[in-house]
Amino acid sequence: MKKALVTGKRRDGNLVEFVCKCPEIAKSAVPGQFVMISVSTTLDPFLNRPLGILWAEGDYFSVLFEIVGRGTSLLAQLEKGDTLSLLGPLGNGYSLDVPRALLLAGGRGIVTLHFLARTLKEIGISISMLFGIQNRSEIVLSRYMVNCAKGVQRFCCEEEISGVFQGTIVDALEDYATVQTIPEGTGVFACGPEGMLRALARHPLLENHRVEVSLEAVMGCGFGVCLSCAHKGRDGYLHVCSEGPVFPLSEVAW
């Protein structure tokens, strides 16, 4: 296990962001990868919890998580100055060799796409980003949208909010496509709830595009040993931790 010092903490309702110092992880992390964090100093809960990397820069990286159960509740109790035990960076990453990119983020799927957007911009690749939330309780996540410069940036919510496009990310994509073509070769990257990814898999607008999705699964080990993270693929099972979490959309079965 590696150690990371929590150097910053921000909490907004059920969302917590930690900035951590750990050069070993920060210097080698790429967008799409995750860490497995020990949430307790005892054996209960036993399993580490997987969290995507929000950004990495110099000696620092960050994670952003939603408190959904016991593990994340315990983790949220840590404060600046505490030390995390963790494994990582784990998994593969998104492809960066694209001429331009369209990023589709749903809810906390913004985490790894935030890192991807920052990285693509740094290497001079033009990005557009559509970000959708289900209701106003998630609005704080819009802070993690990345300025797309010349690209298009859209924010949508399924619940009605004044001044915000109302609908799902699929509705936002269809609306985007009425004013903007998605040129051949565009790298499309999606991360969000399974229902969103399933809807994108069937969508004719993405039929001829290379689409990569990041999957979530309940994980035991995080590095290919326990096989708890199996997800149905077109050609047998995919192991989300060791073969993913990023997969070509065409390889995933729903």
Ligand SMILES: Cc1cc2nc3c(=O)[nH]c(=O)nc-3n(C[C@H](O)[C@H](O)[C@H](O)COP(=O)(O)OP(=O)(O)OC[C@H]3O[C@@H](n4cnc5c(N)ncnc54)[C@H](O)[C@@H]3O)c2cc1C
């Ligand atoms: C590669 C990867 C990256 C992730 N990145 C993030 C992230 O950046 N931010 C974030 O908030 N969450 C992320 N998750 C989900 C996060 O790992 C779970 O929410 C967390 O492990 C729940 O732990 P818990 O003990 O609080 O909840 P539990 O008490 O274990 O479960 C509470 C609820 O969460 C569901 N759940 C538990 N584990 C997972 C899981 N791995 N995936 C989906 N649902 C789960 C359970 O089915 C249950 O409904 C990621 C998961 C994976 C696999």
Ligand code: FES
């Ligand atoms: S989590 Fe153990 S094999 Fe993937």
